[in-house]
Amino acid sequence: THPTLKTIPVIMLTSSNFEIELPTEKVKPIDAVSLSVEPLTLEMKYQGMVLVVEDEIHIQVLLKEYLTLSGFNVITVSNGQLAFQMLQEIEPDLIISDIKMPTLDGIALYHKIAEQAPHLIQRYLFITGDTKTPETVNFLARTGIPYIEKPFTLNILSEMLKSFYP
16 A cells, blocks of 8 residues: 555445545646646637537546637537537537437437538537447548547647637
């Protein structure tokens, strides 16, 4: 056992029990400096509003923090249905969406937006780990919507954002 760690037994309601070690000292949260990536700097006063549609909370938080540090107003939701409801009230400058999500996936959300607010499909960016299934491959090829494959770096995201804000 490390002197700055405290061992805590964890009792599960299954046949397995285990122990975890937690720090006994206050842990410094991750910030943009510790990520060693500079926030995106664009030569615009108002960066715009971004709607992030992502069901993986750690990616959602990362995107929100990075985009906020880069000067964007960011709204996050965890599925396409919530995003579509939000789009009844706001008009984002950019939509960043996962593809595989519960309730309403990114492809179905894209089709609903294309039908009801087609001008927004020009402001669409997918971030997805699903680039191998035939449905996704065909959809991405047919629509030509830009996408970033998970896992990704913030530098890749920054470069992609520059294509929306030249």
